[in-house]
Amino acid sequence: xxxxxxxxxxxxxxxxxxxxxxxxxxxxxxxxxxxxxxxxxxxxxxxxxxxxxxxxxxxxxxxxxxxxxxxxxxxxxxxxxxxxxxxxxxxxxxxxxxxxxxxxxxxxxxxxxxxxxxxxxxxxxxxxxxxxxxxxxxxxxxxxxxxxxxxxxxxxxxxxxxxxxxxxxxxxxxxxxxxxxxxxxxxxxxxxxxx
Amino acid sequence: xxxxxxxxxxxxxxxxxxxxxxxxxxxxxxxxxxxxxxxxxxxxxxxxxxxxxxxxxxxxxxxxxxxxxxxxxxxxxxxxxxxxxxxxxxxxxxxxxxxxxxxxxxxxxxxxxxxxxxxxxxxxxxxxxxxxxxxxxxxxxxxxxxxxxxxxxxxxxxxxxxxxxxxxxxxxxxxxxxxxxxxxxxxxxxxxxxxxxxxxxxxxxxxxxxxxxxxxxxxxxxxxxxxxxxxxxxxxxxxxxxxxxxxxxxxxxxxxxxxxxxxxxxxxxxxxxxxxxxxxxxxxxxxxxxxxxxxxxxxxxxxxxxxxxxxxxxxxxxxxxxxxxxxxxxxxxxxxxxxxxxxxxxxxxxxxxxxxxxxxxxxxxxxxxxxxxxxxxxxxxxxxxxxxxxxxxxxxxxxxxxxxxxxx
Numbered sequence: 001x002x003x004x005x006x007x008x009x010x011x012x013x014x015x016x017x018x019x020x021x022x023x024x025x026x027x028x029x030x031x032x033x034x035x036x037x038x039x040x041x042x043x044x045x046x047x048x049x050x051x052x053x054x055x056x057x058x059x060x061x062x063x064x065x066x067x068x069x070x071x072x073x074x075x076x077x078x079x080x081x082x083x084x085x086x087x088x089x090x091x092x093x094x095x096x097x098x099x100x101x102x103x104x105x106x107x108x109x110x111x112x113x114x115x116x117x118x119x120x121x122x123x124x125x126x127x128x129x130x131x132x133x134x135x136x137x138x139x140x141x142x143x144x145x146x147x148x149x150x151x152x153x154x155x156x157x158x159x160x161x162x163x164x165x166x167x168x169x170x171x172x173x174x175x176x177x178x179x180x181x182x183x184x185x186x187x188x189x190x191x192x193x194x195x
Numbered sequence: 196x197x198x199x200x201x202x203x204x205x206x207x208x209x210x211x212x213x214x215x216x217x218x219x220x221x222x223x224x225x226x227x228x229x230x231x232x233x234x235x236x237x238x239x240x241x242x243x244x245x246x247x248x249x250x251x252x253x254x255x256x257x258x259x260x261x262x263x264x265x266x267x268x269x270x271x272x273x274x275x276x277x278x279x280x281x282x283x284x285x286x287x288x289x290x291x292x293x294x295x296x297x298x299x300x301x302x303x304x305x306x307x308x309x310x311x312x313x314x315x316x317x318x319x320x321x322x323x324x325x326x327x328x329x330x331x332x333x334x335x336x337x338x339x340x341x342x343x344x345x346x347x348x349x350x351x352x353x354x355x356x357x358x359x360x361x362x363x364x365x366x367x368x369x370x371x372x373x374x375x376x377x378x379x380x381x382x383x384x385x386x387x388x389x390x391x392x393x394x395x396x397x398x399x400x401x402x403x404x405x406x407x408x409x410x411x412x413x414x415x416x417x418x419x420x421x422x423x424x425x426x427x428x429x430x431x432x433x434x435x436x437x438x439x440x441x442x443x444x445x446x447x448x449x450x451x452x453x454x455x456x457x458x459x460x461x462x463x464x465x466x467x468x469x470x471x472x473x474x475x476x477x478x479x480x481x482x483x484x485x486x487x488x489x490x491x492x493x494x495x496x497x498x499x500x501x502x503x504x505x506x507x508x509x510x511x512x513x514x515x516x517x518x519x520x521x522x523x524x525x526x527x528x529x530x531x532x533x534x535x536x537x538x539x540x541x542x543x544x545x546x547x548x549x550x551x552x553x554x555x556x557x558x559x560x561x562x563x564x565x566x567x568x569x570x571x572x573x574x575x576x577x578x579x580x581x582x583x584x585x586x587x588x589x590x591x592x593x594x595x596x597x598x599x600x601x602x603x
Contacts, residue, residue, distance in 0.1 A: 041602040055520070086482065094476045 004145060004174050006032060007152060008131050009159035009167045011140040014040060016163035021046050023162050024144065029155065032143040032174070035135035054119065058112045065107030069100040127179035129172040139166075199446045201586040205579045206442065213579070216572025223565020231562070240310035240552050245562050247299050247311070248548035251403055252427075252541055253570045254292040254346070255395065255420070259428025261286035261353040262391055265384035268356075271377075273597030274455060277447035277588060281435045283360060284581035285428075286353050288574055293346035300342055300403065304335050311552055314409040325410050333406050341402060345394040352387040359383060363589035373593040395421050407551040411489045415474040420547075422470055426463035426509075427540040429456060430533035435578065437530050444587055447599045450524040454603045457523030460536060464513035467540075471506065492554045493546060501546050501557065508539030541567065 011017045017034070021043070024031060031047055077083065078090045088095065117123060135141040142159070146152060156167040224246075231242040260282035267275045275282075309316035313326075314333040320326040326333070359380055368376055400420035405412060413419075433456040439445045478486045493502045512535055522528045549558055589595065 051520075059518075086480075088480075094472075094479050097472060097476065 002174070003171055005152075005169065005171050006131065007144045007146055007150075007155045007159065007167065007169055009142045009144070009156075009162070009164035010132055010134070011142065011163060012138070012165050013163075014140065017140045017142070018043070018046055020142065020159070020162040020164065024142070024159070027158065029150075030145045032145045035131060035141040035143070037135065037137055037139070040140075052119075054112060054115060057115045058108050061111030062104045062108035064111075065104040066100055068107070069103035070096070073099065121176045125178055125180060126176045127181060128176045129170075129174075131170060131172070132166075199588065200444050201588060201590075203439070203442075203444060203579075203582045203587055205583050209575065209579055213572045213576035216568045217576065218572075220565055220567075220569020220572055223562055224569060227562045227565065236308065236310050237553075240308055241549070241558050242562070243299065243303060243308065244311060244548055244552040245558070245566055247303070248544045249541075249563075249566045249570050250292060250296045250299055251548075252424070252544040253574065254289065254296045255424035256427045256431060256537075256540075257285050257288035257292055257574070258349050258353075258391075258395065259425045260432060261289065261349070261356065261387060262395070262425065263428060263432065264356060265387045265391070268380050268384035269388060273594035274452060274601040276592050276595045276598035277601075278432075278436050278439075278445055278452060279360070279589065279592075280582065280585060280587050281439065281445075282432050283357050283585075284578050285431060285435065285574075286357070287581040288577055289346070289353055290350040291573065291577060292570070293350055297342055297346050301339060304338055312406055312409070314406060329409070333402075333409065338402055341398060345390075345399050348390050349387075349394070352383070352390060355383050356380075356387060360589055361585070363592035363595075364586050365591070367591045368593055377593060395424070404547055407548060408489055410485060413474050413478070413486075413489070415470050419467070419470040419474060422463055422467040423540045423543050426460060426467055427537045429459040429463060430536040432456060433460065433529055434533045434537075437526050437533075439582075439587070440526070447588060447595075450526075451601050451603050452598070453526065453529055454520070454523045455601075457517055457529050457532075458603075460529075460532060461513055461517040461523070464509060464517070464536065468506070468510040468514075471510075489551075493550050497555065497557050498546055498550050501542060501550075501559070505539065505543050505546060508535060509543060512539075 009020070011020060017036075017040070021031065021034065025048065034043060034047060036043070073096050074091060077092070082090045085092070121128060131143050132139060132141040142164075144155065144159075146155070152169055156169070159167045227242055227245070231238045233239075263275075264279065264282050264286070303311050304315065307315050309319070312333075314320060314329065315335070320330055331337075359376075362376060395417070397417050400417040401412075404420060405416045433453065436445065436448060436453065436456065440448060475490065478490060492498060513532065516522055516528065517532055522532075545559060545563065
């Protein structure tokens with residue numbers, strides 16, 4: 001995977017973050033991501049992220065669960081091993097609905113959790129670069145991608161002007177790699193002290 | 196805050212329409228009375244039963260608005276503040292529709308029409324072990340007192356909730372008066388909820404509706420009725436919110452609020468289905484004659500079509516259409532679904548009541564729609580009048596800002 005150069009701006013308040021995101025986007029910079037200590041309502045909209053398709057995936061998983069349960073139960077109870085249970089018809093749909101429902105929920109839930117982890121690149125033994133450790137505590141960390149044409153100093157000044165309390169430049173791996181967080185914990189190994 | 200339109204002025208068109216609906220309804224009522232209301236006892240039972248399910252339905256649906264206000268108050272909800280005056284106005288219908296309900300029910304009980312309530316027939320009760328056992332509950336005295344108490348206290352406790360809401364129009368609160376205002380709101384809401392649980396959540400559906408089949412009982416029944424009326428109540432609130440938005444009012448209310456109303460409509464449609472299915476499945480599975488008698492003519496008899504139409508309108512349509520986020524934020528689709536859900540649950544009440552009164556014939560016809568138009572007309576007219584009486588936004592309410600910046 002390729003390493004890239006990022007400019008990082010840290011904000012200490014949600015109220016400063018929103019106008020800053022807007023300014024940065026209007027100025028034409030490309031926001032890599034914004035890391036926040038908690039879910040910030042409306043930030044995805046402000047960053048111009050597209051609507052997640054996780055719910056569509058969930059719907060498909062759910063339908064798969066429904067189809068699996070319905071086809072399996074009906075095959076077993078009508079053709080493979082029909083049983084007379086309390087004089088009910090072999091195709092006893094009302095009695096199956098709870099099981100069909102449970103399987104729908106199970107498929108949808110497990111499928112969506114796994115899809116969510118995949119989309120967020122979360123997994124055991126997978127490591128990603130942390131731009132700022134305090135993003136998990138009390139700082140809102142905005143990371144901007146740079147190109148060869150980006151004037152890093154201008155961008156840093158721009159961020160500070162927009163309300164960033166801390167800015168720096170990092171050359172970092174943008175994807176994931178195999179590794180563990182409890183070993184070899186050097187989150188700032190790529191940090192370049194600003195000139 | 197000064198630029199918003201606070202005062203609702205009733206459009207002439209709304210008045211014309213509501214008068215037309217009321218006129219059509221009254222006409223149907225009179226023709227119905229002449230053609231059916233003076234016939235045999237069975238014909239009279241059909242006539243009165245038609246009025247009965249309409250008035251009970253609309254009483255419970257409008258009362259659901261007050262339940263919504265109280266439950267959001269108790270949950271310290273702020274998002275509904277920007278349109279709270281809408282459910283408040285709808286809940287002013289409870290005394291009006293409640294009085295009609297009381298009048299109709301007491302007429303049934305005192306005229307002793309046992310084609311509607313079988314337990315009114317004293318000779319039959321005397322020779323019937325099951326009805327004798329229930330007679331401590333199913334008797335004229337208890338029915339009358341409990342019905343009067345229910346409607347009276349819904350009206351009174353609801354009125355108290357609306358009264359306290361006026362304080363938020365007059366002057367800004369400081370920390371202390373604001374906290375006391377919220378606390379008094381909480382107390383009043385809790386009182387309503389307790390009475391609501393004792394009536395709509397349990398006894399009132401047993402008395403008014405379930406006792407139509409005096410031998411039969413289901414422990415799901417009251418929740419089923421509640422779910423039906425609550426989901427229609429939320430749809431009615433959504434309809435009024437959309438109407439007011441269309442007329443250029445409720446500037447603080449936007450698709451974020453509509454989204455949450457849509458979620459209520461979606462969630463409680465599913466909740467209703469859950470109860471519908473639980474009630475049906477348990478009775479189907481155990482197959483006890485005294486329990487299946489309720490479903491016999493509904494699932495296998497003449498009511499088959501209506502019974503399954505009910506499930507399609509109230510379950511299949513909401514789950515498929517309202518599931519998507521974009522649908523719940525779309526004014527046109529929410530309007531469509533709200534109308535469909537109210538109609539669906541009206542049909543549900545129809546089969547709950549008329550399915551028991553007229554087991555061999557489906558009576559759905561001009562009289563049902565005529566009476567429905569009478570109640571819809573009354574609802575439109577009086578809700579609009581109630582809306583015009585107060586500012587549309589209680590501008591000093593401590594939670595108003597939370598509603599303005601609401602984001603789902």
